[in-house]
Amino acid sequence: MNVLNEWAFIGLFALLAPVFPALPIAVAWIFRPRKPNVLKSSTYECGVETIGDTWVQFRVQYYIYGLIFLVFDVEMVFLFPWAVAYNDMSLFGFVAGFLFIFLLTDALFYAWNKKALEWV
Amino acid sequence: MEICTGLCALMVESGANSGLAQFMSLLIGVLLVSGVPLVTVIILIWVERKIAARIQDRIGPNRVGPWGLMQTFADMVKLILKEDITPTAADRVLYNASPLVSFASVVLLWAVIPFTPFHFGVDLEIAALFFVAVASFGTLSVMVAGWASNNKYALLGAFRVVALLVSYEVPLVFALLIPVMLAGSMSLVDIANAQSGMWFVVLSPLAFLIFYISSQAETGRAPFDLIEAESELVAGFNIEYSGMKFGMFFAAEFLHVFTNGILMALLFFGGWKGPFYYESPLIAFFWLGLKGSIIYLTTLWIRNTVPRLRIDQIMAFNWKFLVPLSIGNVVLISALLKVMQELQLSPRNFVGASVPEMLPTTIVLFLSNLAIIIYIMGMLRKRGEEMRVSSQQTRRAFVQASGSAAGD
Amino acid sequence: MIPLWMYLAVAAALFSIGVFGVLARRNAVAILMAIELMLNAVNINLVAFWRYSETNTDLLLNGYVFTAFILIVAAAEAAVGLAIIISVYRNRRSVIPEDAHTLKG
Amino acid sequence: MLELNAISIGFFIFTIFTLGGAIGVVTTRNLFQGTVWLMVSLFGIAGYMLLLSAPFLAAVQILVYIGAIAILITFAVMLTRSVTRVDERYIRTIPSLIGSLVLFLILIAGVTIPVFGGHEGAPVVVKTTHDFGLALVDGNGYVVPFMLASLLLTAAMIGAIFIARDEET
Numbered sequence: 001m002n003v004l005n006e007w008a009f010i011g012l013f014a015l016l017a018p019v020f021p022a023l024p025i026a027v028a029w030i031f032r033p034r035k036p037n038v039l040k041s042s043t044y045e046c047g048v049e050t051i052g053d054t055w056v057q058f059r060v061q062y063y064i065y066g067l068i069f070l071v072f073d074v075e076m077v078f079l080f081p082w083a084v085a086y087n088d089m090s091l092f093g094f095v096a097g098f099l100f101i102f103l104l105t106d107a108l109f110y111a112w113n114k115k116a117l118e119w120v
Numbered sequence: 121m122e123i124c125t126g127l128c129a130l131m132v133e134s135g136a137n138s139g140l141a142q143f144m145s146l147l148i149g150v151l152l153v154s155g156v157p158l159v160t161v162i163i164l165i166w167v168e169r170k171i172a173a174r175i176q177d178r179i180g181p182n183r184v185g186p187w188g189l190m191q192t193f194a195d196m197v198k199l200i201l202k203e204d205i206t207p208t209a210a211d212r213v214l215y216n217a218s219p220l221v222s223f224a225s226v227v228l229l230w231a232v233i234p235f236t237p238f239h240f241g242v243d244l245e246i247a248a249l250f251f252v253a254v255a256s257f258g259t260l261s262v263m264v265a266g267w268a269s270n271n272k273y274a275l276l277g278a279f280r281v282v283a284l285l286v287s288y289e290v291p292l293v294f295a296l297l298i299p300v301m302l303a304g305s306m307s308l309v310d311i312a313n314a315q316s317g318m319w320f321v322v323l324s325p326l327a328f329l330i331f332y333i334s335s336q337a338e339t340g341r342a343p344f345d346l347i348e349a350e351s352e353l354v355a356g357f358n359i360e361y362s363g364m365k366f367g368m369f370f371a372a373e374f375l376h377v378f379t380n381g382i383l384m385a386l387l388f389f390g391g392w393k394g395p396f397y398y399e400s401p402l403i404a405f406f407w408l409g410l411k412g413s414i415i416y417l418t419t420l421w422i423r424n425t426v427p428r429l430r431i432d433q434i435m436a437f438n439w440k441f442l443v444p445l446s447i448g449n450v451v452l453i454s455a456l457l458k459v460m461q462e463l464q465l466s467p468r469n470f471v472g473a474s475v476p477e478m479l480p481t482t483i484v485l486f487l488s489n490l491a492i493i494i495y496i497m498g499m500l501r502k503r504g505e506e507m508r509v510s511s512q513q514t515r516r517a518f519v520q521a522s523g524s525a526a527g528d
Numbered sequence: 529m530i531p532l533w534m535y536l537a538v539a540a541a542l543f544s545i546g547v548f549g550v551l552a553r554r555n556a557v558a559i560l561m562a563i564e565l566m567l568n569a570v571n572i573n574l575v576a577f578w579r580y581s582e583t584n585t586d587l588l589l590n591g592y593v594f595t596a597f598i599l600i601v602a603a604a605e606a607a608v609g610l611a612i613i614i615s616v617y618r619n620r621r622s623v624i625p626e627d628a629h630t631l632k633g
Numbered sequence: 634m635l636e637l638n639a640i641s642i643g644f645f646i647f648t649i650f651t652l653g654g655a656i657g658v659v660t661t662r663n664l665f666q667g668t669v670w671l672m673v674s675l676f677g678i679a680g681y682m683l684l685l686s687a688p689f690l691a692a693v694q695i696l697v698y699i700g701a702i703a704i705l706i707t708f709a710v711m712l713t714r715s716v717t718r719v720d721e722r723y724i725r726t727i728p729s730l731i732g733s734l735v736l737f738l739i740l741i742a743g744v745t746i747p748v749f750g751g752h753e754g755a756p757v758v759v760k761t762t763h764d765f766g767l768a769l770v771d772g773n774g775y776v777v778p779f780m781l782a783s784l785l786l787t788a789a790m791i792g793a794i795f796i797a798r799d800e801e802t
Contacts, residue, residue, distance in 0.1 A: 005146075006242040007683050008639045012150045013231040013241065017224035020158060021368045025219070028200040028364040041208045043271050043360070060797055062283050063614060063708045065435070067607050067797070069286040070701040071790045072443075074603040076293055077596050077693045078769060078782060080249055083301035085766025086454065087461070087468050094458040096770040096779060098451060103783040105447055107790040108439075116794050117439040119432040139638070214669065246762065249692040256700030260672065263707055267665050279711070286704055306762065530644050533744045535681065538648055540740035542655050542674075544733040549659035551729035557710055561658050561671050564702070568678050571694075579685040589768050593775050595690055596765075599697050600782050604789035606702050610709040611793035617713040 064116050068108065075104055150231075153241040157230045161375045165192045168374055168420060175424040196367075204363035207269065214268035218261045219361065219368035225257035226376045233382060234309045236392050236404035248296055248306040251383065252289070255338070258376070259285045265369075266357035277356025280431060284344065287438045288337035294446035295331035298324050298453055299387045303470060308383075312391030314470040317478035321388040324453055326489045328388045330446045335380040336419055337434070339373060343426040344434055381416035382408065389415075445496070452492070456484055535576035543569035556613045556623045560606065567602045571595050643684055650677030664710045672703050689762045 082097050111117055166181065166189060173180025181188030206215060232247040234240035244250055259282055266278020300306050302323060303314035311320075321328045337344040358369050385391060385408055394407035429437070460466035466481040467473045542565055549562025578591020616628050654674025661667045675698040682691035723729075768774035 006244060007688065008643075009146055009149060009242050010228075010231055010244075011643065012146055013154065014224075014228055016150055016154060017227045018220045020154065020227060021220050021223035021371075024196065024200065025364045025368065028202070028204060031200050032363060033201075033203045035203065036205070038208075040205055043207055043209050043269075058279060058708070058711045060614065060712060062279055063610070063705070063712055063797055064794060065283050065287055065439075066701070066705045066708045067611070067793050068439070068790065069290055070603055070607055070697075070705050071786050072290045073293070073701040074600050074697050074786060075783075076249075076252075076696065077599055078779060079297060080300065080306065081689070081762045081766030082769055083297050083766070084304060084306055085763050085769075086301045086457075087304040088763075088767060089458075089770055091458055091462060092772070093770040094454055096776055097454060100779060100783045101447060101451060103780075103787045104790075105444070107787040108443065108447075110791050111794050112440065114794065114798065116798055117436070119435040211666075214666070244688070246689050246692050249689070249696065253692045253695040253700065256696060260699055260703055263704065264669065267707075275711075279708075282704055286701070289700075304763075530640060530684065534644070535685075536744035537741055538651060538681075540737055540744060541652055543740065544737035545652070545655040545659055547736055548729050548733035551732060552723045552726050553659065554724050555664065557664055557706065557713065558659075558667060561667055561706065564671060564698075565655050565658060565674065568675060572678055572681055575682050575685045575687055575690060579687070589765060589775070592687065592690070592765055593768070593778055595687075596693070597778055597782060599690075599693060600785060603697055603702060604785055606705060607789050607793040608796070610705060611797035614709060614712050615796045623713045 061119060064111070068111060068117075071104065071107065075100075149241065153230060154227055156235070157227050157375055157379070160378060161371050162192045164374045164378050165195070165371070171417070171420050172424050175421070199364045199367045202363040204365060205360075207271070207360050209270040210360065211268040211270065214264050215360075216365070218265035218268060219365045219372075221257055221261040221264070223368045223372040223375075225254055225261065226372045226379060228254050228257075229379050229383075232308060233379075234312065234386070234391070235408065236397075236401040237309065237313070239401055239405075240309065243307050243309045246306045247308045248300055248311070248387075252293055252296070255289075258372070259289075262357050265361070269357070269360035271360050274357050274359045277359065281340065281357055284340075284431075284434060285338060287435060288334040288344075288442075291330050291438065291442040291446040292334040292338060294443070294450055295327045295334065296387070297450055298327035301450075301454060302457070308386050308391075310471070312386050312393065313472075315390040315393060317470060317473040317475050318482050319388060319390045319393075322482055323485045324449065324489055325486070326445070326449050326493060327453070328384070329493075330442060330449065331384060331387070332415075332419075334438075334442065335384070336422065337438075339377045339380060339419075341377065341419060342423045343429045345423075345428060377419055378412070378416050381414075381419065382412035384415050385411035449489075449492070452488060453485060456488055457481070460484060532576055532580045535572060539569040539572040539576070542566075542572070554624050554626075556616075556625050557610070559625065560609050560613070563609075564602060564606065567598060567605075571598050574598070640684055643680060647677040647680035647684070650674065650680065652677075665707065668703055668706050668710065671706070672699050675699065689765070 078100065079097075082093075082100075086093060086097075169191065170180040170188070181191035184190040184194045206212065229251060231241040232244050232250050234243065262278050262281050262285070266274045266276075266281075269275070299311050299320050302320055303311040305311060305314070358366055361369065389411045391411075392404035392408040394403070394410075397404040397407055457466065460481050461468055465484075467477050470478070546562045546564075546566035546569060549565065550559050553559050553562060574591050574595045578595070581591070613623060617623050620627055622628070651674050654670045654672070654677060657670030658667050658674060661670060675694065679691040679694040679698075682688070682694060769779045770776055
């Protein structure tokens with residue numbers, strides 16, 4: 001079983017996976033009643049007609065959470081290989097990994113100090 | 121997977137085209153493996169409803185079939201016969217694609233789950249990372265669903281869900297780093313095999329707890345389900361969905377919870393390891409299923425008993441507590457492990473290590489984790505007390521103020 | 529086996545599309561997305577060259593590390609770039625780069 | 634010239650994904666759809682990395698782009714999209730189109746005309762994640778990039794938070 005064959009399996013799986021939910025939806029599409037009217041197909045908000053756009057103003061806090069998440073997620077690019085090879089490293093391996101994590105934790109504490117983690 | 125290879129050989133022998141035979145055997149393998157989650161989800165829906173009912177002192181589904189076992193099929197018929205409304209303002213393509221992606225991303229996770237040491241879809245070298253990467257499609261589908269509905273509440277709900285999902289992914293991944301580090305591999309088969317001496321949950325209970333809590337949040341279950349809050353809000357990002365498409369979001373959530381249970385059994389509880397697991401693959405499969413189910417049942421228990429948290433509490437709990445704790449745990453475990461290895465007290469490779477070989481490592485790691493847990497519990501208790509006292513004072517002041525106002 | 533030049537051709541096409549997006553789009557976020565496309569075209573090239581390079585044991589991981597590094601740079605660029613766009617939007621109510629001309633002499 | 638097998642089929646599919654998604658990004662009017670197109674395109678690139686036997690990079694590509702950058706871009710789109718709408722998509726369309734076409738032709742000529750030696754060989758050993766991890770902390774390896782990456786991310790995070798935060802809070 002070589003590497004590419006494994007991924008062929010995953011690829012086929014990924015192609016087939018959406019079919020499973022699509023099948024019942026397709027069956028439902030055949031059987032379901034279809035009686036749309038203007039009121040039924042309008043946006044379901046609070047009974048009153050929708051005013052204005054969906055583009056309400058969002059708070060910057062969402063972006064800041066996304067940002068911190070992005071940084072920690074990207075960090076995994078290096079941390080996962082580091083963890084995989086960890087058992088075969090010397091003490092220096094630990095020191096390097098520690099420095100790496102420490103620098104990033106710094107940024108987290110900066111955000112904490114600046115009250116950027118607060119959901120106001 | 122040997123089934124596939126064997127089948128392939130058989131087909132080639134009987135004179136079939138080798139490329140076609142390979143493709144057919146792959147296809148059969150895919151259908152076999154993907155059958156497991158699809159069958160499971162049908163049972164899960166019944167289990168979840170029954171248990172929720174029992175906890176709430178109800179009987180639950182009991183009409184269709186024995187013990188209501190056929191309830192799921194009745195539900196499916198109902199969902200099929202429901203009218204499926206697509207709002208006129210919605211973005212049609214994305215609106216319809218989103219439930220498909222949501223369910224497919226969870227089913228796809230099962231491609232890498234090993235059922236026994238030798239029966240699995242594929243044993244990827246990067247399976248752990250694959251899990252996190254594929255789960256991110258689920259996050260994206262939530263976002264797309266919320267936006268494509270073109271509804272203010274759906275969009276707001278989707279944003280809150282996504283903010284929560286991405287926040288809790290950070291401690292989840294850091295906790296995932298610990299089994300990967302201890303086993304020295306990202307393959308789930310290797311990780312389970314490396315626990316022959318000692319389960320990783322004993323080596324680092326803290327990592328398991330963090331993983332457990334954040335996967336509870338990742339699946340949007342109570343106490344982290346404010347974003348959906350079925351009984352109070354009108355539902356979150358899936359407000360505009362109806363009929364089978366809504367059912368798909370629901371089924372995906374149920375399946376995801378169980379998948380997480382199986383994953384935790386593999387990462388922390390030795391997977392299929394148990395008495396006599398090497399005798400027969402069925403026994404190995406039984407152990408994995410048992411462990412996964414127990415973890416799954418505890419999540420149901422929590423879901424039905426713990427009250428919801430406010431969104432600011434959820435976020436503060438994650439960023440100010442779980443994330444620093446999980447990072448600290450990684451640093452602590454890696455430091456102790458390296459010291460033990462340098463002192464020759466710990467094996468460099470846990471695969472096949474016996475219990476006595478693992479003992480010093482286990483004791484040191486377990487005690488250090490335990491110390492941290494006790495310390496944190498004390499800290500939390502103190503903090504909780506402070507909050508309780510201050511809230512009581514506020515209430516008393518309020519009562520006094522309103523009482524004097526009434527007296528006037 | 530796919531010949532190397534096919535990967536490079538795809539990367540070239542991707543890079544050109546990205547360049548077009550950067551030059552022609554007006555919205556700053558769209559420009560940022562086009563920049564991501566260009567960075568990823570470079571990534572295809574790096575991985576392809578890594579895979580097809582002559583065997584040289586010392587340099588076997590260069591392409592790998594480069595690619596990982598570009599991922600990181602792309603992430604940092606997206607984070608800071610979008611933050612700047614949000615900040616400019618907050619002050620000037622505009623996401624068109626031409627509108628941010630305070631520093632023009 | 635190309636035999637029909639899993640790799641060439643995969644290459645074909647991923648090319649459609651990559652280039653189709655890229656064209657979607659630069660032509661769509663709606664920025665949210667643009668983000669989805671970008672993800673389609675980057676998914677195709679992850680597929681290329683698989684074909685080039687770098688599954689780790691492929692997974693990371695999906696993790697970072699679809700998992701994180703897509704979310705971030707969407708948040709930014711929503712944050713900047715409520716008051717003004719940019720009605721025209723393009724400025725200086727024709728010159729940019731010509732410029733990028735010329736660039737494309739030059740690049741295509743560069744990759745198809747083998748000026749810089751034509752040999753191609755696959756490395757004997759395909760390195761694994763494990764070797765990558767070891768090289769990261771090897772003093773002769775990539776320990777400096779490893780640390781620099783951390784520094785870069787820290788700087789980016791602090792800078793972005795500083796810029797994006799509301800001044801009044």
